[in-house]
Amino acid sequence: MYELTERFPHDIFYEEAAPFLSLYQPTERAGREKQQNEVVFRHMLKDLEQTIKEKYPDKDPGNLLKPFHELAGDRDFWRKVPEGIAVFAAGGQCVVYRLARPVKQAAAVSDRPFISPLIRVFQSADDYQLLGLDKNSFCLFEGNRYGLKKVELPNDIPKTKEEVIGDQKTESHLAHGSVGGGSTAYFGQGGRKDEVDKDTEKFFRYVDRFVAENYSKKTQLPLILAAVKEHHGHFHKLSGNPHLMENGVKSAYSALEPEELTKRAWEIVEPVYLEKTKKVVDTFETARAKEKGSQHLEEIASALIENRLAHLIIEDGKVVPGEVDENTGEVNGGRAEDRQAGDILGDLTEIAFKRNVPLVVLPEERMPVDTGAAGVFRG
Numbered sequence: 001m002y003e004l005t006e007r008f009p010h011d012i013f014y015e016e017a018a019p020f021l022s023l024y025q026p027t028e029r030a031g032r033e034k035q036q037n038e039v040v041f042r043h044m045l046k047d048l049e050q051t052i053k054e055k056y057p058d059k060d061p062g063n064l065l066k067p068f069h070e071l072a073g074d075r076d077f078w079r080k081v082p083e084g085i086a087v088f089a090a091g092g093q094c095v096v097y098r099l100a101r102p103v104k105q106a107a108a109v110s111d112r113p114f115i116s117p118l119i120r121v122f123q124s125a126d127d128y129q130l131l132g133l134d135k136n137s138f139c140l141f142e143g144n145r146y147g148l149k150k151v152e153l154p155n156d157i158p159k160t161k162e163e164v165i166g167d168q169k170t171e172s173h174l175a176h177g178s179v180g181g182g183s184t185a186y187f188g189q190g191g192r193k194d195e196v197d198k199d200t201e202k203f204f205r206y207v208d209r210f211v212a213e214n215y216s217k218k219t220q221l222p223l224i225l226a227a228v229k230e231h232h233g234h235f236h237k238l239s240g241n242p243h244l245m246e247n248g249v250k251s252a253y254s255a256l257e258p259e260e261l262t263k264r265a266w267e268i269v270e271p272v273y274l275e276k277t278k279k280v281v282d283t284f285e286t287a288r289a290k291e292k293g294s295q296h297l298e299e300i301a302s303a304l305i306e307n308r309l310a311h312l313i314i315e316d317g318k319v320v321p322g323e324v325d326e327n328t329g330e331v332n333g334g335r336a337e338d339r340q341a342g343d344i345l346g347d348l349t350e351i352a353f354k355r356n357v358p359l360v361v362l363p364e365e366r367m368p369v370d371t372g373a374a375g376v377f378r379g
Contacts, residue, residue, distance in 0.1 A: 067094035116346030132253035305329030
């Protein structure tokens with residue numbers, strides 16, 4: 001069996017029972033190409049099987065690949081694939097990530113998981129969250145320039161106004177007065193509209209607190225509100241979430257196609273993304289001018305192992321054949337045609353992640369260097 005997950009890092013990455021099977025596949029979302037996703041996946045399983053036989057001849061490929069074959073036969077899974085998938089198996093566990101970002105196709109069998117592409121996905125600077133809200137319900141999305149993915153909220157939390165308010169709806173306050181011949185008339189002081197507004201406000205406050213405490217506080221990502229125009233001023237006025245962006249999508253989120261919602265959200269986030277990446281690059285350029293930064297992979301690796309690296313910038317999608325010795329920091333180059341050559345940038349990414357060194361992944365056009373990595377030293 002396999003587990004669909006959004007949690008990173010997952011417990012499987014701390015398993016000590018080799019071999020680790022790692023698979024990354026870019027996927028098509030529409031047209032005839034979408035039908036090829038499963039075919040490509042099955043071909044990749046053949047590559048994994050051959051690698052297991054070569055590197056771990058005492059292991060049973062059929063047993064190790066069993067959850068992969070189960071996934072290959074899951075028609076419902078393949079109908080819902082986004083931009084890419086990542087699959088990992090070790091120690092009897094198998095986890096699957098559905099990715100909202102394209103990844104380079106790769107399959108590996110080794111003594112440790114090949115997680116550098118996944119780290120790059122989770123450390124990219126263009127991520128954001130989007131809150132879809134109306135007066136009766138809400139949902140949360142995570143996205144980037146490529147698309148949006150709905151966040152699966154816990155089953156036991158209220159997601160609608162009715163679940164939040166329950167039977168405790170605001171009571172209309174009535175006053176009575178004398179009309180004509182002594183008959184009593186009742187005049188509303190807080191009628192139906194006021195009641196609805198107050199209950200909607202209670203619901204909005206609940207949504208704001210829930211998202212801020214459970215998601216924004218942890219991810220530190222920009223939050224975009226997608227709602228009809230009249231809800232924006234009301235929600236912003238009561239919100240205490242410092243990550244809520246001033247601009248938002250002023251349309252009912254449920255009325256927009258995913259592509260259009262992504263397009264509108266990215267138009268809002270892109271200026272923030274460009275400013276964020278500019279600060280990262282400026283910090284590196286200032287450090288390099290003072291000989292406190294470098295684009296040379298050997299110098300970066302050495303500083304990383306010696307705990308002298310303050311920040312690391314990695315180019316998204318770039319591969320430099322070779323490996324980094326995690327004990328000494330020595331960098332050994334490899335040949336591109338050797339499929340077991342490894343990836344120097346991948347090793348730097350994994351080591352930085354393990355050592356809690358701040359890491360930012362940028363596309364090629366935003367990188368300040370052409371080596372694939374830029375490091376800022378401490379001190």
